[in-house]
């Protein structure tokens with residue numbers, strides 16, 4: 001039961017017992033993510049000062065080496081989770097291979113692995129547009145007490161126990177699910193606490209926003225082209241509005257609040273689209289479904305796709321249920 005002015009810390013404690021595997025480990029994991037997110041947020045907010053503080057690769061006035069923000073975010077999240085001895089393995093969009101964490105307890109007792117895109121949409125940083133962090137949590141499938149293996153990370157999205165994102169926007173928010181709905185918390189930067197600002201978030205069943213990089217239109221499959229034409233047609237509540245930030249977390253967040261569809265289809269240039277199944281699509285799909293929305297590759301539910309490699313890409317269509325179903329109908333009809 002949420003209450004006014006509830007902080008994320010209070011919310012985690014209150015809801016810990018409703019989670020089916022209650023050991024407190026998952027709560028500690030969410031706690032470490034919120035902590036790293038505060039540190040990254042601080043750095044992201046300074047991005048505009050780059051000319052003053054020095055660009056990536058430079059040494060700043062304090063003698064510190066300036067890093068690219070996506071590299072910085074990657075290190076912060078990994079360091080925070082490693083130091084706190086919470087997970088047994090991490091895979092990151094920024095790393096070629098997964099990282100095995102040697103637990104400080106005897107025999108690697110931790111049971112969760114985290115997959116993370118530390119700073120998604122980071123090309124937007126230079127122009128002061130919102131970016132985000134996306135994370136996904138699974139229980140390992142190999143025995144506790146042994147080093148993690150690739151198969152611990154290559155699990156279907158349906159196996160996720162938690163997923164979420166941090167959006168570094170006009171305000172910073174942490175939005176996450178542990179499989180019991182989606183809740184959004186806004187950071188009060190003055191005191192460094194997140195407050196429950198968006199309880200039980202839901203996609204409207206229908207929406208009027210479509211988000212896709214229409215510059216790639218000529219390369220899209222027939223079904224997507226036809227669906228885009230449908231969105232633009234004058235009929236009923238159409239034409240829809242086109243809104244594309246080019247920052248998945250921001251586009252998703254707006255569409256969840258207002259109702260809409262996000263698409264990154266395959267194209268004649270990129271046969272599986274651009275987005276990564278494990279770091280971007282599965283966590284967003286889990287959030288979408290927990291918020292009454294849908295996520296598909298055009299034909300198959302995203303969370304049912306069997307992963308074959310860490311950095312696998314898939315076409316991604318996600319958002320308000322009726323809109324995604326309509327886009328799927330166009331895909332089927334164009335086969």
Ligand code: AHM
Pocket residue numbers: 117119120121122123213246247248249274
């Ligand atoms: P990134 O992981 O390299 O940051 O790329 C992912 C981003 C998404 O946030 C965004 O929706 C998409 O790439 C935009 O791509 P494009 O510029 O091709 O439209």
Ligand code: MG
Pocket residue numbers: 093117119120121280
């Ligand atoms: Mg990314």
